[in-house]
Amino acid sequence: MATLSDFGAFMERFILHPPQQLPLKGLTFAVKDIFDVEGYVTGFGNPDWARTHGAAVSTAPAVLAVLNAGATCVGKTVMDEMAYSINGENKHYGTPTNPCAPDRVPGGSSSGSAVAVSAELVDFSLGTDTGGSVRVPAAFCGIYGFRPSHGIVSTTGVTPMAQSFDTVGWFARDPIILNRIGHLLLQLPDMDPVHPNRIIIPDDCFQLLSIPSDRVTQVLFKSLEKLFGVVFPGEVVKHINLGDYVNDRVPSLKHFMDKSNEQKEYNIPSLVALSSSMRLLQRYEFKNNHGDWVLSIKPDLGPGISERIWEAIRTTDEKINICHTVRNELHAALTSLLEDFGILAIPTVPGPPPKLQTEATKLETFRVGAFSLLSIAGVSGFCQVTIPLGMYDNLPVAVSLLAKHGSDGFLLNLVESLYVPLKEQIKIAESMNY
Amino acid sequence: MATLSDFGAFMERFILHPPQQLPLKGLTFAVKDIFDVEGYVTGFGNPDWARTHGAAVSTAPAVLAVLNAGATCVGKTVMDEMAYSINGENKHYGTPTNPCAPDRVPGGSSSGSAVAVSAELVDFSLGTDTGGSVRVPAAFCGIYGFRPSHGIVSTTGVTPMAQSFDTVGWFARDPIILNRIGHLLLQLPDMDPVHPNRIIIPDDCFQLLSIPSDRVTQVLFKSLEKLFGVVFPGEVVKHINLGDYVNDRVPSLKHFMDKSNEQKEYNIPSLVALSSSMRLLQRYEFKNNHGDWVLSIKPDLGPGISERIWEAIRTTDEKINICHTVRNELHAALTSLLEDFGILAIPTVPGPPPKLQTEATKLETFRVGAFSLLSIAGVSGFCQVTIPLGMYDNLPVAVSLLAKHGSDGFLLNLVESLYVPLKEQIKIAESMNY
Numbered sequence: 001m002a003t004l005s006d007f008g009a010f011m012e013r014f015i016l017h018p019p020q021q022l023p024l025k026g027l028t029f030a031v032k033d034i035f036d037v038e039g040y041v042t043g044f045g046n047p048d049w050a051r052t053h054g055a056a057v058s059t060a061p062a063v064l065a066v067l068n069a070g071a072t073c074v075g076k077t078v079m080d081e082m083a084y085s086i087n088g089e090n091k092h093y094g095t096p097t098n099p100c101a102p103d104r105v106p107g108g109s110s111s112g113s114a115v116a117v118s119a120e121l122v123d124f125s126l127g128t129d130t131g132g133s134v135r136v137p138a139a140f141c142g143i144y145g146f147r148p149s150h151g152i153v154s155t156t157g158v159t160p161m162a163q164s165f166d167t168v169g170w171f172a173r174d175p176i177i178l179n180r181i182g183h184l185l186l187q188l189p190d191m192d193p194v195h196p197n198r199i200i201i202p203d204d205c206f207q208l209l210s211i212p213s214d215r216v217t218q219v220l221f222k223s224l225e226k227l228f229g230v231v232f233p234g235e236v237v238k239h240i241n242l243g244d245y246v247n248d249r250v251p252s253l254k255h256f257m258d259k260s261n262e263q264k265e266y267n268i269p270s271l272v273a274l275s276s277s278m279r280l281l282q283r284y285e286f287k288n289n290h291g292d293w294v295l296s297i298k299p300d301l302g303p304g305i306s307e308r309i310w311e312a313i314r315t316t317d318e319k320i321n322i323c324h325t326v327r328n329e330l331h332a333a334l335t336s337l338l339e340d341f342g343i344l345a346i347p348t349v350p351g352p353p354p355k356l357q358t359e360a361t362k363l364e365t366f367r368v369g370a371f372s373l374l375s376i377a378g379v380s381g382f383c384q385v386t387i388p389l390g391m392y393d394n395l396p397v398a399v400s401l402l403a404k405h406g407s408d409g410f411l412l413n414l415v416e417s418l419y420v421p422l423k424e425q426i427k428i429a430e431s432m433n434y
Numbered sequence: 435m436a437t438l439s440d441f442g443a444f445m446e447r448f449i450l451h452p453p454q455q456l457p458l459k460g461l462t463f464a465v466k467d468i469f470d471v472e473g474y475v476t477g478f479g480n481p482d483w484a485r486t487h488g489a490a491v492s493t494a495p496a497v498l499a500v501l502n503a504g505a506t507c508v509g510k511t512v513m514d515e516m517a518y519s520i521n522g523e524n525k526h527y528g529t530p531t532n533p534c535a536p537d538r539v540p541g542g543s544s545s546g547s548a549v550a551v552s553a554e555l556v557d558f559s560l561g562t563d564t565g566g567s568v569r570v571p572a573a574f575c576g577i578y579g580f581r582p583s584h585g586i587v588s589t590t591g592v593t594p595m596a597q598s599f600d601t602v603g604w605f606a607r608d609p610i611i612l613n614r615i616g617h618l619l620l621q622l623p624d625m626d627p628v629h630p631n632r633i634i635i636p637d638d639c640f641q642l643l644s645i646p647s648d649r650v651t652q653v654l655f656k657s658l659e660k661l662f663g664v665v666f667p668g669e670v671v672k673h674i675n676l677g678d679y680v681n682d683r684v685p686s687l688k689h690f691m692d693k694s695n696e697q698k699e700y701n702i703p704s705l706v707a708l709s710s711s712m713r714l715l716q717r718y719e720f721k722n723n724h725g726d727w728v729l730s731i732k733p734d735l736g737p738g739i740s741e742r743i744w745e746a747i748r749t750t751d752e753k754i755n756i757c758h759t760v761r762n763e764l765h766a767a768l769t770s771l772l773e774d775f776g777i778l779a780i781p782t783v784p785g786p787p788p789k790l791q792t793e794a795t796k797l798e799t800f801r802v803g804a805f806s807l808l809s810i811a812g813v814s815g816f817c818q819v820t821i822p823l824g825m826y827d828n829l830p831v832a833v834s835l836l837a838k839h840g841s842d843g844f845l846l847n848l849v850e851s852l853y854v855p856l857k858e859q860i861k862i863a864e865s866m867n868y
Binding site: 111 | 440441442443444445446447448449450451452453456457459464467470471474477491492493494495496498499501502503504505506507508509510511512513527528529530531533545546547549550553555588590591621622623624625
């Protein structure tokens with residue numbers, strides 16, 4: 001009870017001391033060279049950028065939050081130039097070696113951050129994901145990668161690529177660490193894992209895979225069944241055609257439908273249209289951010305990236321408003337599909353990492369499929385995790401789970417609890433080379 | 435340069451250790467009894483609420499963030515019942531004593547949090563501000579209080595009052611500590627203070643003051659001039675009529691204009707309309723949050739609060755959509771008024787704290803003026819700080835500064851740099867009893 005000397009201010013007096021142990025104490029990490037670190041130039045993957053920018057005068061809040069939680073930063077990592085690639089090949093600074101498949105690309109643009117984790121040089125790392133720059137290198141390097149719900153982790157002090165898609169993401173080999181970083185950066189309360197009440201499997205998306213889709217879906221299902229001790233009934237696991245669902249619920253996509261029906265045999269038209277709307281808005285925002293710099297400096301840029309950047313510079317505001325409508329419609333459609341505790345499982349990418357120095361034209365099928373899948377979370381702002389599923393034919397396999405905007409804690413908890421059953425199922429699948 | 439053993443992942447290797455000293459080490463704080471603290475019942479200011487709710491199973495992220503930064507929590511503070519008052523009088527738990535004016539109300543609803551800081555029982559405290567619950571008790575108790583931009587600090591684990599206005603705010607005697615808490619909770623980077631490029635003085639708002647408005651404006655101006663070493667030219671300091679500005683730019687307010695023109699002599703019609711729209715939406719959201727509980731428990735509620743809560747329970751969705759339009763229009767109007775580095779100075783409240791146990795009807799003029807002023811940040815979502823300006827006639831005086839949504843760091847830095855010149859000007863004003 002209150003006493004006179006407390007001025008009646010207190011309901012109850014007690015002492016809660018600061019925690020004895022900082023949550024990330026003893027862990028090491030690295031940051032993509034897109035984050036400001038006081039005293040260092042933020043290089044943004046390109047030497048002309050580094051040359052024309054001074055040292056950062058303060059450290060990005062996301063990096064500070066991790067440092068303040070007790071982790072030690074050991075350096076800045078190589079990235080794709082201006083974050084404009086998902087390949088991870090950098091002609092200026094070298095292509096980080098994919099520890100899972102040294103003759104394959106590591107994935108980008110957060111290439112060095114993924115490689116540093118995969119090679120066990122650090123416990124975790126920070127990257128950014130605009131169009132897939134955490135999800136793709138995580139899949140290619142056989143590690144966990146998390147893209148949080150858009151707008152939740154501060155991007156202050158992070159060089160922008162395209163703000164309405166930019167997110168701060170992170171990599172780890174261990175989902176317990178992945179979750180711990182999430183709790184810190186997303187300021188999540190501790191809560192017990194919740195059973196998903198629906199698991200949506202879009203069969204059409206799994207048909208994009210160049211490896212047997214059972215290799216992915218069976219490992220995932222069996223692990224979920226082990227975890228929850230049940231065979232999921234039909235009302236929980238739902239097989240759908242996501243392309244049709246999106247086509248019906250996102251009418252403004254008609255403005256991005258490719259009438260030529262080229263590449264029809266291996267794609268999902270509504271998701272290709274979705275990725276077109278994403279890439280248009282991305283180009284437009286990129287141009288507004290960096291058009292003046294590119295035009296005045298004319299930076300030396302690698303193949304593929306140069307073409308994309310100059311295409312972005314030529315973007316007008318035509319159809320930009322429709323891109324915003326697409327986002328709103330997709331957000332609503334996927335929110336009603338998943339609600340608070342549903343997950344959507346999709347392949348992260350259509351197959352294993354491409355060989356180093358594959359020509360861009362030869363990658364076209366892969367890229368169309370990849371962006372069809374990546375734009376689902378990209379446009380909706382939903383959170384997505386990449387989960388490594390071991391090796392198939394000596395190349396890394398991955399799957400992704402998505403949850404609705406703001407359900408990051410639910411998704412991260414689920415991934416952490418899946419770890420043990422997943423390891424077992426992966427072992428079985430690998431032993432059967434299945 | 436990269437070596438083979440680092441897989442080419444690094445741009446640069448260096449070591450950044452976790453900080454030796456946690457940013458809030460050695461500071462003590464208290465939290466309003468609206469925040470979940472694991473193992474304690476969140477009482478929400480009312481014994482029937484406490485009786486019908488179990489202990490919290492996790493601690494609110496905002497409280498955890500402060501604990502993790504090294505501060506020690508010493509208890510939970512008294513608040514107004516269900517946060518539905520700005521007075522600070524609680525018939526169940528007693529009214530915390532205002533250390534500046536013991537025969538006056540401390541202000542609410544974060545009454546105990548403000549008193550604990552003002553009485554030097556803690557270094558800082560956490561409160562919440564929906565309609566004014568941090569700004570008002572800060573003004574009444576002669577301390578600093580900060581209401582951040584809406585939606586930036588996590589309200590997870592905080593009992594909701596009306597979500598589209600609810601914010602986590604904080605109190606301190608010292609603006610350096612106020613700023614440090616802000617840097618932590620808002621994840622702000624360190625940056626140098628920026629000169630405001632415009633200072634908007636709405637003369638009509640200062641005319642609401644029951645004390646000489648010069649006592650407030652002169653102390654503020656002279657301090658700003660001292661700080662920046664200049665007499666601000668006319669293009670920086672702009673005197674405006676905010677009522678007219680809002681009336682012109684927020685056309686949907688016409689739906690909330692009081693046609694009776696009652697109380698016309700002492701109010702600003704468009705701001706009274708603004709506060710009507712705020713209070714309507716607040717009632718509607720409160721009902722959706724707590725209507726079922728109130729109807730089933732029929733809690734014992736204090737005078738004034740009981741009437742407001744039962745009025746809220748009867749609210750329909752009529753005009754709710756217009757409230758959202760008002761918000762969008764006001765947000766746009768004030769954004770173009772202030773831009774990134776402008777500040778709007780207003781009285782926090784129309785005058786000194788009312789006497790204890792003043793009848794509600796006698797307070798009506800004060801409340802109309804108070805909510806006219808409080809709804810500016812409330813509806814726009816802008817950040818607002820209450821700055822104590824010493825005593826006038828033995829009662830505390832305060833002023834508020836507002837900055838646009840997201841300019842919290844700018845505002846907090848400005849307040850910290852103003853501290854020294856302000857102390858000097860307050861001393862001069864107090865010595866002249868001016």
